[in-house]
Structures are given as structure tokens and as C-alpha cells.
Amino acid sequence: MIDDAPDFDSLSHTVTEVIAPLVATDGGSLVIVRRSGDVVEVRFGGACRGCPGQAYTLKGVVLPALQATDPTVRDVRAVY
Secondary structure, eight states, X not given: OBOOSTTHHHHHHHIIIIIHHHHHTTTEEEEXXXXXXXXXXXXXXXXXXXXXXXXXXXXXXXXXXXXXXXXXXXXXXXXX
16 A cells, blocks of 8 residues: 555545445445545456446546545546
8 A cells, every 4th residue: 555645545435434334235345546636546346357247337436435434536447
């Protein structure tokens, strides 16, 4: 993980403790990779990797949760 923002720990906590357990119920996994400015990069694994619902999860679940933690987050991207 690359930490280039002071609030990386709180975003990481949100991914680990809030979002990852949700995707795990469908056999998936999610980890935060890095933050660069107002963009957060995450990596899907397990059943989520390549799933057609990944785009919805990314923009409809992950982004709002991260924005609730840090309103300066403007986008989230999946990296492989």
C-alpha cells in the first residue's frame, strides 16, 4: 500500500471493516491499494474479479462509503 494522504488509515479502515465484509458475502474480496489526490484505487478479488456487477459495486457501494469517510474523495477505480 502507498500512503500519500493523511487520511489513508481511515479510508483503509472503511474498506476493511465496512465494505470488504459486504463483498465477502458473495465470495469476493476488496483491498485498498492507494490514494492519489482525490482518487482511491481498490483491487477486487475472489468472485468479484471480473464480475459484471463490479461496476455497480464500485460506484454504488464503495464510492459512497469512502465519501462518507472522507468527502474529498471524488472517484474510485479498480486496478488489477
